[in-house]
Amino acid sequence: MNGTVREMPLGDVKNLVEVVVYVKQDLGEQQRDQVVTALKNRDEISGAEFCALRNHLLLVRYDRDMFSSQQVLKSFTSLNLEARLIGPI
Numbered sequence: 397m398n399g400t401v402r403e404m405p406l407g408d409v410k411n412l413v414e415v416v417v418y419v420k421q422d423l424g425e426q427q428r429d430q431v432v433t434a435l436k437n438r439d440e441i442s443g444a445e446f447c448a449l450r451n452h453l454l455l456v457r458y459d460r461d462m463f464s465s466q467q468v469l470k471s472f473t474s475l476n477l478e479a480r481l482i483g484p485i
Contacts, residue, residue: 411459411461412460413457415483418453431446431477434475440462442458443455453482465481
């Protein structure tokens with residue numbers, strides 16, 4: 397499984413925020429890949445990856461000038477997933 401969406405250019409690092417999101421549903425590897433791919437298609441999200449040992453946790457990186465944590469959660473709702481924001485890293 398390729399969990400990395402894409403890398404953010406170093407010039408934008410000052411606006412980078414990383415949050416942990418908890419996904420309530422049990423997802424198989426293919427479903428996790430689909431979630432990462434869907435997030436990849438959002439311009440505001442620069443990266444996403446599931447925790448290797450805890451399949452319910454997802455690290456999401458985004459530009460805080462373009463997106464908010466609540467918008468990250470809405471991305472999961474649009475995928476028909478129940479998710480909770482754990483907090484920033």
